[in-house]
Amino acid sequence: MLIIKPKTMKDWLASNKSWNNFCAVGTLVDKSIYEYFLNILPPVTYTFMTMQVGEPVAEAINPETNKLENTYSTFAWVADGVYMYCGECFKGSIEAVSFE
Numbered sequence: 001m002l003i004i005k006p007k008t009m010k011d012w013l014a015s016n017k018s019w020n021n022f023c024a025v026g027t028l029v030d031k032s033i034y035e036y037f038l039n040i041l042p043p044v045t046y047t048f049m050t051m052q053v054g055e056p057v058a059e060a061i062n063p064e065t066n067k068l069e070n071t072y073s074t075f076a077w078v079a080d081g082v083y084m085y086c087g088e089c090f091k092g093s094i095e096a097v098s099f100e
Contacts, residue, residue: 006028007023024085025096029083034083037075038051045092057071072090076094
């Protein structure tokens with residue numbers, strides 16, 4: 001059985017990397033990272049399964065609405081104390097926006 005250890009706040013600080021260089025879409029993170037992002041600003045989305053940081057990261061055309069919309073750093077619950085970084089997503093979504 002493959003066990004993947006979630007990245008921690010300690011790992012991030014020791015890396016001396018920016019968030020985007022440290023964590024890719026789909027990376028598992030622990031509660032310390034999740035709570036850091038939860039507490040830096042009131043979340044724009046906060047449910048049992050997902051949390052989106054309150055400050056927009058970028059803007060992109062949402063193909064579902066054909067409108068320019070904000071994107072937010074997004075996390076989804078995986079297991080007790082483990083979350084997945086979903087990337088930059090439209091409000092209420094956990095699908096990463098492609099900026100290509």
